[in-house]
Amino acid sequence: MKKRLLAIVAAGVLSAGSLAQAEDLKIAFADNLSSLDPQLNNFAGDRSAGLFFFDMLVNNYYNKLLPGLATSWKNIDPNTWEFKLRQGVKWSDGEPFVAEDVVYSINRLINKVPGSVAPFTGYVRTIESITVQDPETLIIKTNVPNPDLPLNLASVHIVSKHGTENAGSEDFNSGKALIGTGPYKLSSYTPGARIVAEKNPNYWAEQPVWDKVDYIYTANAASRTAALLAGDVDVIDKVSVSDLPKLQKEPKVSVFPYNGLRVFLLQPSFNPDVNQYITDNNDKPLDKNPLLDARVREALSLAINREAIADRILQGGVTVASQWMPEGSIGYNPDIKPIAFDAEKAKALLAEAGYPEGFKLTVHVPTDRYPLAPETIQAVAQFWTRIGVKTNVEVVPWAVYSSAARKNEYAMSVIAWGNGTGEASYAMVNILATVDPDKGLGASNWGHYSSEKLDGYLAQVTTEFDDAKREAIMRDAAVTVSEEVGVIPLFHYKNIWAAKKGLVVKPLSSDRTVPAMVSKE
Structure with a gap:
């Protein structure tokens, strides 16, 4: 046996x-x-x-x-x-x-x-x-x-x-x-x-x-x-x-639902160059990328009512996320508070960053990849438009989307990252580390988020053999990404199968x- x-x-x-x-x-x-x-x-x-x-x-x-x-x-x-x-x-x-x-x-x-x-x-x-x-x-x-x-x-x-x-x-x-x-x-x-x-x-x-x-x-x-x-x-x-x-x-039929590891998140572009998908309210290119300002990224995150999206669009098929790892997994930080829905604070942050009238933004999302992704991003666009960031959504086939996203051509990308190893270092290597193909880092970091602190934690967790110390490092890394708003997490999918x-x-x-x-x- x-x-x-x-x-x-x-x-x-x-x-x-x-x-x-x-x-x-x-x-x-x-x-x-x-x-x-x-x-x-x-x-x-x-x-x-x-x-x-x-x-x-x-x-x-x-x-x-x-x-x-x-x-x-x-x-x-x-x-x-x-x-x-x-x-x-x-x-x-x-x-x-x-x-x-x-x-x-x-x-x-x-x-x-x-x-x-x-x-x-x-x-x-x-x-x-x-x-x-x-x-x-x-x-x-x-x-x-x-x-x-x-x-x-x-x-x-x-x-x-x-x-x-x-x-x-x-x-x-x-x-x-x-x-x-x-x-x-x-x-x-x-x-x-x-x-x-x-x-x-x-x-x-x-x-x-x-x-x-x-x-x-x-x-x-x-x-x-x-x-x-x-x-x-x-x-x-x-x-x-x-x-x-x-x-x-x-x-x-029998239905088999399980809480999953896959996180649905937005990747703001950290490209300093002029981007055709970010303009002023008169459709003229901005001289700098507003997403480089952490206050703008925080405003966009606060403007999203995650509970409403989880309830009305995903109908309970997800759990709301404030970090990339789900509760109970290795590297999840219980000290990180849920991201509050606060449209007024979001508007104040935009004004503080120099965008009191907002700007225009296009978000790209694959049509044939992640469950209810286009519908989710349409809802996000409405929340952002309400705080002055007039948001357009472009839905494209995965084959086109993945190629352009990987080149950091979009202003805002969408990814549902599987966290397949069950611990936080997997995403740290692939979607959060500073992009460096020669070192095998940031392969799916489509927004090209780059953080010295996060990279430092990755270097530490890579060489630490003590399990407790490793998890503490990963939890610290989660705080850094949260504070810097390197990515904008929305929810973790539940895995649902059905069979005869x-x-x-x-x-x-x-x-x-x-x-x-x-x-x-």
């Missing part, structure tokens, strides 16, 4: 039960994929799909690190880690998994995968070298002491050297390079439509209960609900809050959607 349990959790999930007989499973999912290359983009949809086919050295299950392709790891000295590799593992094409595959996978990320717009470099940024000591032992040297290295590697999919070395990301989509050690292998992939996967007979752990999985991209929440009610699919993710009452009353009666959905530690989460009652 112990061996069986270890095999399940080592695959990255804990099954709620077992099936007497394996069956096929159909899942309608919301987050589109950019690629089946698990190392190309750090996007939610890509990350979920990656778990079908690939493994990590270390698995992170509800903030508990468990064996994956590495059976154990230890810190030899502050800058040296030893990882023992699982033996007898085969790739889906039958070739043996070897230590050189791990070396290749990590170096591929360090060298940046061509075409990536949301790289995984933040997870490997402290790795100086990785060497094979013997066939089952890897030695990883870091350029600074890094207590989070095993946690970081729990987000790094290991790809095959022999299948990937001479391939591009497009070869994963065709299936040519999609050679994994995970529980499934690819049957077919139609970009923007579906993935069909079947059991990987070479899988090293316990075989999955589902023989075949049809993973169907369905962007529209109402369409996902309709597909479930019609019996066309077995499971849907990211259930629309507007559909909750109907689904909860439906006898043929008789099925149970138990999630991973974040909002991934994979077949091993689903079992029979």
Whole structure:
């Protein structure tokens, strides 16, 4: 029994039960994929799909690190880690998994995968070298002491050297390079439509209960609900809050809501150059970016009635946020007070900053990415307009949005950050650190927020091995970001799945959607 349990959790999930007989499973999912290359983009949809086919050295299950392709790891000295590799593992094409595959996978990320717009470099940024000591032992040297290295590697999919070395990301989509050690292998992939996967007979752990999985991209929440009610699919993710009452009353359906880690926040642009999306009230460009003034950023934050948005638009499907980590998580600071809705103070701050008549601002939001994001930003625009910042909303497709946002072209960007590692340092590296591609910092810091204090806390937390001290540093960092209004948090999404009666959905530690989460009652 112990061996069986270890095999399940080592695959990255804990099954709620077992099936007497394996069956096929159909899942309608919301987050589109950019690629089946698990190392190309750090996007939610890509990350979920990656778990079908690939493994990590270390698995992170509800903030508990468990064996994956590495059976154990230890810190030899502050800058040296030893990882023992699982033996007898085969790739889906039958070739043996070897230590050189791990070396290749990590170096591929360090060298940046061509075409990536949301790289995984933040997870490997402290790795100086990785060497094979013997066939089952890897030695990883870091350029600074890094207590989070095993946690970081729990987000790094290991790809095959022999299948990937001479391939591009497009070869994963065709299936040519999609050679994994995970529980499934690819049957077919139609970009923007579906993935069909079947059991990987070479899988090293316990075989999955589902023989075949049809993973169907369905962007529209109402369409996902309709597909479930019609019996066309077995499971849907990211259930629309507007559909909750109907689904909860439906006898043929079970609903599974869980508090989530993903934070919805606004990223003001810290670009000092003239921006076409910020003008005076006569549509003339401003000579300086008003968002560089902390008083303006605070005014915008205070002007938002978060409770109203959570209640009227998200209908209870979120929890209001005043910092990027949710309550109870590692790095959440209970001393930070909720951000009050105070329109009068917001107006006073604008006047104090030199904008008594306000200005005009355009906010960009993706149309096909985050649940109810356009509706949320429309509400934000109304709140801002009431204090004199006349706000326009432009809704654009994710493919266009992500490229422009990454270049800091927008005046105000929107991101829903997953906080997937379960602790605050993940966002500190990726969305809050001063942008430095060479160091793997700020990969998703689209507003280019830059804070010496925050960067200092990141340097400290990166090298501190004492858990209590590390969390204290992260809590201090939360205070700094709050005081500087480096980002404007609005809420944390709840993760809501629904399934046909008789099925149970138990999630991973974040909002991934994979077949091993689903079992029979």
